[in-house]
Amino acid sequence: MRAFVSENHTDLLSDLDAWLRIPGISAQPEHHEAVHRSAAWLADAFGRTGFPTVEIWPTAGLPSVYAEWPAEDSSEQTPTVLVYGHHDVQPVDPIELWNTDPFEPTVDGPVLRARGASDDKGQLLFHLLGLRAHLAATNRSSPAVNLKFLIEGEEESGSPNFERLLAERADRLNSDVVVITDTGMIAEDIPSAVTGMRGLVVATVNFHGPDLDLHSGSFGGAVPNPATAIARLAAALHDEAGRVQIPGYYDDVLELRADEKQLIAQVPFDEAEFLKTSKSRALSGEVGFSTLERLGARPTAEVNGIGGGYQGDGGKTIVPSDAFVKLSFRLVADQHPAKIRAAVETFVAVHKPDGISHTIEWEGEGVSPCVVGIDTPAFTALSRAISTAFDADVVLPVREGGSGPEAAIAQAIGAPLVFLGVGLPDDQIHAPNEKVTLSMLYKGAEAAGHLWQELATLGKLGLKG
């Protein structure tokens, strides 16, 4: 496997160079034509690799690419694997902070710089090399598992049409395990795998007091002030220990087991580096949990914005008419966005003083959290594949703080997830000067090759545990 990857890695590099030149920025309409070209390029690449079935799936927005390669010797025990990734990329602003042209891929020693190099084009292309290595190493003409790839074209703009696509194409997507490939590892020499993503619900709460701004001399202290009320609402979200005070908020939270806490504690965390990256002066958060636990395994309530009344220079002695707070709640397994929305609605209604009217605007239904059981057969298979590729025994679990469509995929497919991603924390995805470390792509290719073999050995029954 390693020899094949090593002998053929220039194929990966030349493919990557070609694909990265296509500026497929899904968030910017002027680049939508490029997103279509990116889909076409990827479809061609799947075809060249040997996939017998390659389709471009249109949506109400930008297209996904679907490719399928069944095991020729497929039996009832041969697992079907769905790989998820995305072919669109982030915008490049602020362009002046780039040291090279974001769409002119530049190899600089051990890294390759370009928009999308790590997120997610590099990570998808290691799969093509990995699959070829898998065929070569096992002397097969088709994969040892039934392989499906679903590569989205709107992940970087919030996946607005993805759940509908999953529902529409449910009959084609049926699988036994889902492999997510747009995440990363702790460090080049510390193989690891993401084992959870947080869910998310987002709301704006508006408080309305008097129908006009009042003179605070004539009315202050005698009528309810919506800015004070919104501040009291925001302040009531947490207790002194940083624990969210919304009744029922933690009811469905899967508490970390002792062995999970122990594994997370082994994940290297450099406090000084974290403060430097976040340009913050102190750590804070829920008492009783480490920073990595707070970020990945604990739900939060965050004030993203607050406003109301006079916003100009100096002072203006008014009782404001209106105030708002913008809140986001990061959720962890097994919290439900709908239940959390209901709990927040009740909390706001209880904390709204007499004489203040209110509205709550939700941003959609919310995103569910997901978690990978570290004792499941799928995770064990992933761990073995990664350990073999990285020549290291340990695969540390990493709970990601962010939120994505992963839980929706797991729910739609009804299959367990694992995360095989080889990005690094300094890849600067979503920022200027994105790069990918080439050795990570080669190891990723090996790991993918091993993973198909591990899953085939496990079989369908073994996957169910």
Added chain:
Amino acid sequence: MRAFVSENHTDLLSDLDAWLRIPGISAQPEHHEAVHRSAAWLADAFGRTGFPTVEIWPTAGLPSVYAEWPAEDSSEQTPTVLVYGHHDVQPVDPIELWNTDPFEPTVDGPVLRARGASDDKGQLLFHLLGLRAHLAATNRSSPAVNLKFLIEGEEESGSPNFERLLAERADRLNSDVVVITDTGMIAEDIPSAVTGMRGLVVATVNFHGPDLDLHSGSFGGAVPNPATAIARLAAALHDEAGRVQIPGYYDDVLELRADEKQLIAQVPFDEAEFLKTSKSRALSGEVGFSTLERLGARPTAEVNGIGGGYQGDGGKTIVPSDAFVKLSFRLVADQHPAKIRAAVETFVAVHKPDGISHTIEWEGEGVSPCVVGIDTPAFTALSRAISTAFDADVVLPVREGGSGPEAAIAQAIGAPLVFLGVGLPDDQIHAPNEKVTLSMLYKGAEAAGHLWQELATLGKLGLKG
């Protein structure tokens, strides 16, 4: 007195008509020429009335008018009285809401409409008629007290140069009692007098967290959020009973005596009307006090504005870098602006979480509160003068919620204040369609005439109590 006022009130009307045509808006530079004309017109009117000394006092901004008329038979016991008012007027925006031209005085039955009709030109001109009535009724060729008038030209733009003028002219302004003439009464048939104005300090508190807006997925729940912190600060200002929680805040508050509370309770207050005027849906404030007590006799802490983080439509999942709250504190006797500023600084420092840096910007030094003792000889003299003019025994005390230069005058002169004002709550001062009720001006003229006699009878010693 009444006969003289009645026979000569057309003089007041024609003077008022002439003066109101001068648009002396101090807040608008394009009207500053008119403020100078207004000062000249008033100086001429003082001269015509018989004042032997009339001066226009320049300042770094717009001029005040000073007039002096000593009692010819002045003795050591003859009190010197300083009358304060202002000759500038408010802007007229929104002009489209006026039913008549604001500088085209229009008599409409019992009222006269124009900008400045009540605040403060009508109230100043009743003094000229009242003084002539006083001379006629007492058959004197000079007032029974040493009269001084100081009429400011920048009251409607915050009196920026007034304290300096008071200091510079201290030798000329020396007096035994100060009569403030730009306030009002409860109703046409309920004679009353203002007995207090609140003080004021105004601040903007800025909290700074991370040096940039952070992604709430990657950092939320692990670093301090300045928007949450500013909300917690604003929320900490009051307890559930609406009492300000800044340590020491109430230390110097002169609590209302039982007899004062009883008198305030007699002041008519229409809750439905107050809610309608304030376009509010509920009363609120410090538990244990009536609305009139909350507005006039209790200090407040008000959030005038709050802001930070994302302000646009929808949501944005960030931990903001900055947040602010704009606060004003209305003070009552004997609170000191400097002590309150220091208490607020300590409060903010204590409530600022680790990892948040802060600044506090104060709007100047603040305004002191003032209060008139209702058992002082000056207030007794005022009460008798008003009762005689209005044919009614009671002069109810009214604590104004607003803040002005009155305390600064009292402090600079070192003399007690009384408030003789005949504005009505529906005069719409500072708003479109300002009016004055003419019968109130005539009663005001009578009350002023009686007041000079009352104060002369009291004498300097009597004034000291």
